[in-house]
Amino acid sequence: MAVSRIGYISLYVTNLDAARRHYVEVVGLRETGRDAHGRVYLQAADNQDHHCLILTEALHAGIDHVAFKVGEVEDLAEAQAAVRARGIAVRGVPAGDALGAGAAIAFTLPSGQEMRLLHHLDKIGYATGMRNPNPVPPHGKPGARVTxxxxxxxxxxxxxxxxxxxxxxxxxxxxxxxxxxxxxxxxxxxxxxxxxxxxxxxxxxxxxxxxxxxxxxxxxxxxxxxxxxxxxxxxxxxxxxxxxxxxxxxxxxxxxxxxxxxxxxxxxxxxxxxxxxxxxxxxxxxxxxxxxxxxxxxxxxxxxxxxx
Amino acid sequence: MAVSRIGYISLYVTNLDAARRHYVEVVGLRETGRDAHGRVYLQAADNQDHHCLILTEALHAGIDHVAFKVGEVEDLAEAQAAVRARGIAVRGVPAGDALGAGAAIAFTLPSGQEMRLLHHLDKIGYATGMRNPNPVPPHGKPGARVTxxxxxxxxxxxxxxxxxxxxxxxxxxxxxxxxxxxxxxxxxxxxxxxxxxxxxxxxxxxxxxxxxxxxxxxxxxxxxxxxxxxxxxxxxxxxxxxxxxxxxxxxxxxxxxxxxxxxxxxxxxxxxxxxxxxxxxxxxxxxxxxxxxxxxxxxxxxxxxxxx
Amino acid sequence: MAVSRIGYISLYVTNLDAARRHYVEVVGLRETGRDAHGRVYLQAADNQDHHCLILTEALHAGIDHVAFKVGEVEDLAEAQAAVRARGIAVRGVPAGDALGAGAAIAFTLPSGQEMRLLHHLDKIGYATGMRNPNPVPPHGKPGARVTxxxxxxxxxxxxxxxxxxxxxxxxxxxxxxxxxxxxxxxxxxxxxxxxxxxxxxxxxxxxxxxxxxxxxxxxxxxxxxxxxxxxxxxxxxxxxxxxxxxxxxxxxxxxxxxxxxxxxxxxxxxxxxxxxxxxxxxxxxxxxxxxxxxxxxxxxxxxxxxxx
Amino acid sequence: MAVSRIGYISLYVTNLDAARRHYVEVVGLRETGRDAHGRVYLQAADNQDHHCLILTEALHAGIDHVAFKVGEVEDLAEAQAAVRARGIAVRGVPAGDALGAGAAIAFTLPSGQEMRLLHHLDKIGYATGMRNPNPVPPHGKPGARVTxxxxxxxxxxxxxxxxxxxxxxxxxxxxxxxxxxxxxxxxxxxxxxxxxxxxxxxxxxxxxxxxxxxxxxxxxxxxxxxxxxxxxxxxxxxxxxxxxxxxxxxxxxxxxxxxxxxxxxxxxxxxxxxxxxxxxxxxxxxxxxxxxxxxxxxxxxxxxxxxx
Structure with a gap:
């Protein structure tokens, strides 16, 4: 099976506007979407996926879930079987539960956090674009230059x-x-x-x-x-x-x-x-x-x- | 199939001593071995494998072969079948052909260079060691600090x-x-x-x-x-x-x-x-x-x- | 006598707006004034003087003059005597000829460019201010971070x-x-x-x-x-x-x-x-x-x- | 009067060898001399003067004196008069008291440390030499690259x-x-x-x-x-x-x-x-x-x- 890389992290924040400003103007992410639940989606410059971070307003800070990507669609079924074989419950998450995300499976790590595996995230391209791009995001843009x-x-x-x-x-x-x-x-x-x-x-x-x-x-x-x-x-x-x-x-x-x-x-x-x-x-x-x-x-x- | 990363490159050089000095004292690799054919093996600081470069003295410069690593031993057989199915001849290379290297398969790319796939390279550890290491190689050592x-x-x-x-x-x-x-x-x-x-x-x-x-x-x-x-x-x-x-x-x-x-x-x-x-x-x-x-x-x- | 440091350079440019944009948005100077002749004055972040650069629109590019500062007002008279003793003509330039500049003396270098010496330039402070300043100009500002x-x-x-x-x-x-x-x-x-x-x-x-x-x-x-x-x-x-x-x-x-x-x-x-x-x-x-x-x-x- | 720049600092250290190693191998100074009293002289790469630091072994750490340079020999007499006019005693220090140093005057600052003024320090050249030099000291040399x-x-x-x-x-x-x-x-x-x-x-x-x-x-x-x-x-x-x-x-x-x-x-x-x-x-x-x-x-x- 091939879990291939971290997809995104979904975080709870106590003030959505303040958090969005922080991740855009200080960390330097680009806002890539908002969904019907008011959640904010963000991505760094050097990643083509729709988002690497989801912010959800809540009463407490903390982690909602972390999603990793698998290399092939079929890896999801294989992973589901392997996790269940370890005696850990797995539930299906329909495509679209997160903006731009395909179907996922979700389960709880031994340490209590929710982990998801998914294969698809919509592609939005690198911050500098996909055709004849400049190699660096503009220096004028706000925030640190996280990649x-x-x-x-x-x-x-x-x-x-x-x-x-x-x-x-x-x-x-x-x-x-x-x-x-x-x-x-x-x-x-x-x-x-x-x-x-x-x-x-x-x-x-x-x-x-x-x-x-x-x-x-x-x-x-x-x-x-x-x-x-x-x-x-x-x-x-x-x-x-x-x-x-x-x-x-x-x-x-x-x-x-x-x-x-x-x-x-x-x-x-x-x-x-x-x-x-x-x-x-x-x-x-x-x-x-x-x-x-x-x-x-x-x-x-x-x-x-x-x-x- | 999972080709996972570049393993090493085997180069021809016209003067072995001069080349070794260049890759150690200018590029900053560490010498990790010499074999019976007089070939010199080198590795960078942040890779555990036995070598990333082999130097062989010859009349001309150029590439001998490039070796990529596969994730599982079984990937070698799968790759051999896939390459042959493309109508390209594949030959086996016994373990030990290169110092510290396991069995490999070898074939010629459409552009004429030899490519090898292998699963095993001996592990020699990072340049800073494997137990309680310092995070940086010493500043006094010769050469650029390639990773x-x-x-x-x-x-x-x-x-x-x-x-x-x-x-x-x-x-x-x-x-x-x-x-x-x-x-x-x-x-x-x-x-x-x-x-x-x-x-x-x-x-x-x-x-x-x-x-x-x-x-x-x-x-x-x-x-x-x-x-x-x-x-x-x-x-x-x-x-x-x-x-x-x-x-x-x-x-x-x-x-x-x-x-x-x-x-x-x-x-x-x-x-x-x-x-x-x-x-x-x-x-x-x-x-x-x-x-x-x-x-x-x-x-x-x-x-x-x-x-x- | 104590010529102490470079004061400013006065340049000719063929398009004042284009030049101003260049020195502000690319080089990273701050615009500090415009005078009745339409000349633009600019200064870098880490200098308290009114300007280090004057732009004057003209038919040709090139240098108008370079001004150096002297340590004491009396140095001007001493310099005037010394330059004249060398057989080079010196003329007085009244205060205010350049915005914020005190009286100067002007003469022609053996290589043909005009050099001026002056003692006074108005102080406008560092770009980050003179009271409890932050140590760095804001990263959002346009241009290279010239000091x-x-x-x-x-x-x-x-x-x-x-x-x-x-x-x-x-x-x-x-x-x-x-x-x-x-x-x-x-x-x-x-x-x-x-x-x-x-x-x-x-x-x-x-x-x-x-x-x-x-x-x-x-x-x-x-x-x-x-x-x-x-x-x-x-x-x-x-x-x-x-x-x-x-x-x-x-x-x-x-x-x-x-x-x-x-x-x-x-x-x-x-x-x-x-x-x-x-x-x-x-x-x-x-x-x-x-x-x-x-x-x-x-x-x-x-x-x-x-x-x- | 023209005090022009810091010349050198004379320090007390409790172990001369350990201190010398520190300033050479960690700070990155070059050793430029030892005198009859066993004092060690050191200089940084980008200064032509004989030394910027003197180490003297003693029972306690601390500062012996700091020496500043004046622009003209005549400044020494002017400074001596000015310091005395302030009611502070001044004593002469003969040339050679420190290796490579010309005659100096010495007095005690209101805060109790000895300050010296001198005009002459022997020139030994930059670390990279005075004829067709490379612009950087060798990377192999020990210590930080202080200038x-x-x-x-x-x-x-x-x-x-x-x-x-x-x-x-x-x-x-x-x-x-x-x-x-x-x-x-x-x-x-x-x-x-x-x-x-x-x-x-x-x-x-x-x-x-x-x-x-x-x-x-x-x-x-x-x-x-x-x-x-x-x-x-x-x-x-x-x-x-x-x-x-x-x-x-x-x-x-x-x-x-x-x-x-x-x-x-x-x-x-x-x-x-x-x-x-x-x-x-x-x-x-x-x-x-x-x-x-x-x-x-x-x-x-x-x-x-x-x-x-």
């Missing part, structure tokens, strides 16, 4: 369970992990494609979101993004610029107006993209502060305590 | 034939193409994974190589790479730094001591990674000078005339 | 004469020079302050301008500036990004709509700022192609042939 | 006294200041040349040093410097990368092995270089946390408490 939605980090009471599910049932690959002295897995970074991670899982309350992350083209763009956020005046910076030991990226963390944590980063390596074959990088728990924040080699307590 | 072998561009008398073969037989995706006023394909950029292109094909004599390309983490690193090449004093710069319209990357071109063209670049977008689904960017021939070299909007004649 | 007007290069039939005048009469310092095999000076780079050069002189027809140059904060900004120019679609790029051997800067050249050559660059070293004491870097003529364009090590003929 | 010693920040019980002395007696210019609600000066940033500041003064115990600062060519180099320090493993990072509101620079802070605080930064604007004429930027005390650390808008208590 694509890259990954998300979920919280879970037993991270190893979710990692195992992704690896054993959906053929994800394990690219890095943090292990306790007794060998048990504390946190796991998994990928279904060639990127270093599409979905990571770390200790925290089930059903919650730690952060969603967008890519930037260059380390300079990471610093530029901080400038843009400070100028906006509305964005709550949390951490950085710093460098992760895990994945090696240059990164900053901040919050959307609802409190959902965002990351923008540059420089992840490409993991192998060959199921079952990549030995993972192993972080011993006592070395993990350096793995989390290489420059500081300490992890601020709030960094893992706060989730939505 | 990985990214793609190659082949010459062919009928580029469309090779592109069609890759797309129809090996499930590659077409991410960009240059078309003549009559709609025929002049050049094609194809991908089997998530990167913008793994193998591209442009007009030129069959059997020849236009260039091999390595990735850099940052646009600043592209300029830094020029400095390093000028310091080395031995590298023949050809072009750049400039920006491609195609793929949008910031890039430089230069030659190894044998005359094989190299590229180092930053900033390719991630194509979709879903077979059959990505509409390609289309370049009309008259706009292609801008697509080739966005800053100058002209293509120097020598750029396509010189191949090895 | 300041840095220097100009004049053409002259006998460059050594102008260099000698600046050094002997106005206490400029010589930071770099290009010398012929017979020891005669071909080109000279002179500074009155701490920057590497404020005024340079190279072979060409008397009275003409080779280029004016603006500083950028970072090498990444140089590449970003090329993107902005290409987006604008109206700017004629000439050369780069490349690196000068002389001064060591990363640089690009382009033309304003009237044909006046512009440079934006990053990374000049700081020369000593102590009159009479800095030994200059010496370029032998045969090495100068590398000094001019380090990456290419050739000087395109048009680069020195075209002046305004 | 020059830029400024220092002194501690003082009454910062305004030292600032006033520099401005009124030595013709320094005030480029930025922090003022209390009652209008009194809390901290002052003064310059004698074109840079934003050569010497700043902030609240703290008399006679002590807050930090010395070196320039970098690019914002990317600031992040690169952090990598280099982490690789060295011996350097104690303190803060950043972040951005100062004051001066607008991108910056990091760290300590030498003796505990003297270092800064490397990129991007200071050029102040005017015209005595008495530049209105300073004014920071109100309540806005100063943003002025100190723009990204975080808080000042860690330890940042001002720790001095040497």
């Amino acid at each position: 694509h939605l890259d990954h998300l980090l979920l919280a879970g009471e037993r991270p190893a369970d979710t990692a195992q599910f992704l690896i054993e049932v959906l053929d994800f690959n394990l690219s890095e992990q943090v292990v306790a002295p007794d060998g048990s897995v504390i946190a796991a970074f998994t990928t279904c494609g060639h990127t270093m991670h599409d979905l990571a899982i770390a200790p925290g309350p089930n059903g919650h979101l730690h952060h969603i992350a967008f890519g930037l083209e260059s380390r300079s763009d990471v610093i530029g993004a901080v400038d843009i956020m400070k100028e906006a005046g509305t964005t709550l910076m949390e951490y950085g610029p710093t460098r992760h030991g895990v994945s090696g990226v240059t990164t900053i963390y901040f919050f959307d107006p609802a409190g959902n944590r965002n990351e923008v980063y540059n420089g992840a390596y490409q993991a192998g993209g060959v199921p079952g074959l990549i030995p993972p990088i192993v972080w011993q728990a006592q070395e993990f502060p350096r793995g989390a924040f290489y420059y500081e080699s300490v992890v601020p307590e709030s960094f893992f305590a706060e989730v939505t | 990985h072998l990214d793609h190659l561009l082949l010459a062919g008398e009928r580029p469309a034939d090779t592109a069609q073969f890759l797309i129809e037989v090996l499930d590659f995706n077409l991410s960009e193409q240059v078309v003549a006023p009559d709609g025929s394909v002049i050049a094609a950029f194809t991908t089997c994974g998530h990167t913008m292109h793994d193998l591209a094909i442009a007009p030129g004599p069959n059997g020849h190589l236009h260039h091999i390309a390595f990735g850099l983490e940052s646009r600043s690193d592209v300029i830094g790479a020029v400095d390093i090449m000028k310091e080395a004093g031995t590298t023949l710069m050809e072009y750049g730094p400039t920006r491609h319209g195609v793929s949008g990357v910031t890039t430089i071109y230069f030659f190894d001591p044998a005359g094989n063209r190299n590229e180092v670049y930053n900033g390719a977008y991630q194509a979709g990674g879903v077979p059959g689904l990505i509409p390609p960017i289309v370049w009309q021939a008259q706009e292609f000078p801008r697509g080739a070299f966005y800053y100058e909007s002209v293509v120097p004649e020598s750029f396509f005339a010189e191949v090895t | 300041h007007l840095d220097h100009l290069l004049l053409a002259g039939e006998r460059p050594a004469d102008t260099a000698q005048f600046l050094i002997e009469v106005l206490d400029f310092n010589l930071s770099e020079q290009v010398v012929a095999p017979d020891g005669s000076v071909i080109a000279a780079f002179t500074t009155c302050g701490h920057t590497m050069h404020d005024l340079a002189i190279a072979p060409g027809p008397n009275g003409h301008l080779h280029h004016i140059a603006f500083g950028l904060e970072s090498r990444s900004d140089v590449i970003g500036a090329v993107d902005i120019m290409k987006e604008a679609g109206t700017t004629l790029m000439e050369y780069g990004p490349t690196r000068h051997g002389v001064s060591g800067v990363t640089t690009i050249y382009f033309f304003d709509p009237a044909g006046n050559r512009n440079e934006v660059y990053n990374g000049a070293y700081q020369a000593g700022g102590v009159p009479g004491l800095i030994p200059p870097i010496v370029w032998q003529a045969q090495e100068f192609p590398r000094g001019a364009f380090y990456y290419e090590s050739v000087v395109p003929e048009s680069f020195f042939a075209e002046v305004t | 020059h010693l830029d400024h220092l920040l002194l501690a003082g019980e009454r910062p305004a006294d030292t600032a006033q002395f520099l401005i009124e007696v030595l013709d320094f210019n005030l480029s930025e200041q922090v003022v209390a609600p009652d209008g009194s000066v809390i901290a002052a940033f003064t310059t004698c040349g074109h840079t934003m500041h050569d010497l700043a003064i902030a609240p703290g115990p008399n006679g002590h040093l807050h930090h010395i600062a070196f320039g970098l060519e690019s914002r990317s180099d600031v992040i690169g410097a952090v990598d280099i320090m982490k690789e060295a493993g011996t350097t104690l990072m303190e803060y950043g990368p972040t951005r100062h509101g004051v001066s607008g620079v991108t910056t990091i802070y760290f300590f030498d092995p003796a505990g003297n605080r270092n800064e490397v930064y990129n991007g200071a604007y050029q102040a005017g270089g015209v005595p008495g004429l530049i209105p300073p930027i004014v920071w109100q005390a309540q806005e100063f946390p943003r002025g100190a650390f723009y990204y975080e808008s808080v000042v860690p208590e330890s940042f001002f408490a720790e001095v040497t």
Whole structure:
């Protein structure tokens, strides 16, 4: 079976207008649609799909669901069987449930968040167009110059369970992990494609979101993004610029107006993209502060305590 | 079938020592082995496989073969059948033919170069190691800070034939193409994974190589790479730094001591990674000078005339 | 006597509106005034003076005059005496001849261009303001992020004469020079302050301008500036990004709509700022192609042939 | 009188070898001499003078003295008279007291540190040489790519006294200041040349040093410097990368092995270089946390408490 890449993340936000402004004017996404339920759809510059992010107004921040794409339509039936065989209920989601999205299957991860798999998302083209395009989006446009939605980090009471599910049932690959002295897995970074991670899982309350992350083209763009956020005046910076030991990226963390944590980063390596074959990088728990924040080699307590 | 990513390129060089020095001290690869035939094996920092480049001393520069990796061992048999069904002969290559490489199949592309598919390459780990690694290779080490072998561009008398073969037989995706006023394909950029292109094909004599390309983490690193090449004093710069319209990357071109063209670049977008689904960017021939070299909007004649 | 730094350059342009748009929307200056003669005044972000550039509509492009600032009002009289002692006529320019400018003295350089010295320019503050400012101008604003007007290069039939005048009469310092095999000076780079050069002189027809140059904060900004120019679609790029051997800067050249050559660059070293004491870097003529364009090590003929 | 730029700083360190290694292998200075007293002399790449830093082994870290250069030999006598007229004792320092240094005058600043003025420092040339040089120091050399010693920040019980002395007696210019609600000066940033500041003064115990600062060519180099320090493993990072509101620079802070605080930064604007004429930027005390650390808008208590 071939889960091929992250499709989109559907988020709850407490003020739709404020959130939309944040993701357009600070993060730099383009608005690509609104549906009958008032949900806002957004996409980054370098992705042809209809959206990578859906915003739904609600009383609380947090994650509604994350959708991954499969390579062939038939992969959906195969995945459904495999998930059910693990004893996890699967429901069908009709095409059009999300704007531009084909039929999907939905189920709950061991860590309590809803995951969907789908094959089709309408194509809207790259931000610079599909015929004789300029290689860069205009510099005048608002926001940081994020290129694509890259990954998300979920919280879970037993991270190893979710990692195992992704690896054993959906053929994800394990690219890095943090292990306790007794060998048990504390946190796991998994990928279904060639990127270093599409979905990571770390200790925290089930059903919650730690952060969603967008890519930037260059380390300079990471610093530029901080400038843009400070100028906006509305964005709550949390951490950085710093460098992760895990994945090696240059990164900053901040919050959307609802409190959902965002990351923008540059420089992840490409993991192998060959199921079952990549030995993972192993972080011993006592070395993990350096793995989390290489420059500081300490992890601020709030960094893992706060989730939505 | 799942061809998953470029494995390695095997090159002919006219002076093995000079070539090895170039790829280690200028490009920044690590030497990972030598075999009984005297061939030199090299790998970039961010790839766990045994090698991404093999150098063989010969009377002429040029490409020996390019090897792509498949996701499952069984994909080899499936690929062999599909290639043969196209009327192209396939031969088996025993494990160990290249150091650290498993069994492969080999065949000739319509444009005359040898392509191999294999499943196994020994794992040697990332340059920074697999346990509690530092996120960056040491700054003191020689050469540009290339992260990985990214793609190659082949010459062919009928580029469309090779592109069609890759797309129809090996499930590659077409991410960009240059078309003549009559709609025929002049050049094609194809991908089997998530990167913008793994193998591209442009007009030129069959059997020849236009260039091999390595990735850099940052646009600043592209300029830094020029400095390093000028310091080395031995590298023949050809072009750049400039920006491609195609793929949008910031890039430089230069030659190894044998005359094989190299590229180092930053900033390719991630194509979709879903077979059959990505509409390609289309370049009309008259706009292609801008697509080739966005800053100058002209293509120097020598750029396509010189191949090895 | 203390000539302290470049004040402003007054340029002729053939279409005032087109030129104004270029310097605001491409170069990134702020418009700071218009006078009764219709002249447009502009300043960069990091300079408090009223202007660094004056645009006057005329039938031809070229330089009207360049104005340098002196440290004390009394320096004007001292300079007047010294210039006259050299046998060069000096005329007084009343305050207000240029908007916001105090009284000046004017004379003709040996290479035929008008030079002025003045002490006063009205202060308008930095672009980000003078009270609790943000450290960066807003990212949304149009144009490259130039920080300041840095220097100009004049053409002259006998460059050594102008260099000698600046050094002997106005206490400029010589930071770099290009010398012929017979020891005669071909080109000279002179500074009155701490920057590497404020005024340079190279072979060409008397009275003409080779280029004016603006500083950028970072090498990444140089590449970003090329993107902005290409987006604008109206700017004629000439050369780069490349690196000068002389001064060591990363640089690009382009033309304003009237044909006046512009440079934006990053990374000049700081020369000593102590009159009479800095030994200059010496370029032998045969090495100068590398000094001019380090990456290419050739000087395109048009680069020195075209002046305004 | 014309104090023209910072000459060098003489520091006390507790372990000469460890300090020398730090300034060569981490900061990236070149060792330029040792004298009969065992003192080590160092210089950055882009300065021709014999040294910008002297290290003397002692029981405590801290500042021995800071030396500024004057434009003409006669300025020394003028300065001596002016300082004495202020009621401050001046003593002569013979040529050769520091290696390569001409005769100097020495006196004590109101904040208790020794300041020297001198005219002569031997010239040793730029790191890349004085004839047909390459524009960049070799990438293989150890350490961050600092270009020059830029400024220092002194501690003082009454910062305004030292600032006033520099401005009124030595013709320094005030480029930025922090003022209390009652209008009194809390901290002052003064310059004698074109840079934003050569010497700043902030609240703290008399006679002590807050930090010395070196320039970098690019914002990317600031992040690169952090990598280099982490690789060295011996350097104690303190803060950043972040951005100062004051001066607008991108910056990091760290300590030498003796505990003297270092800064490397990129991007200071050029102040005017015209005595008495530049209105300073004014920071109100309540806005100063943003002025100190723009990204975080808080000042860690330890940042001002720790001095040497």
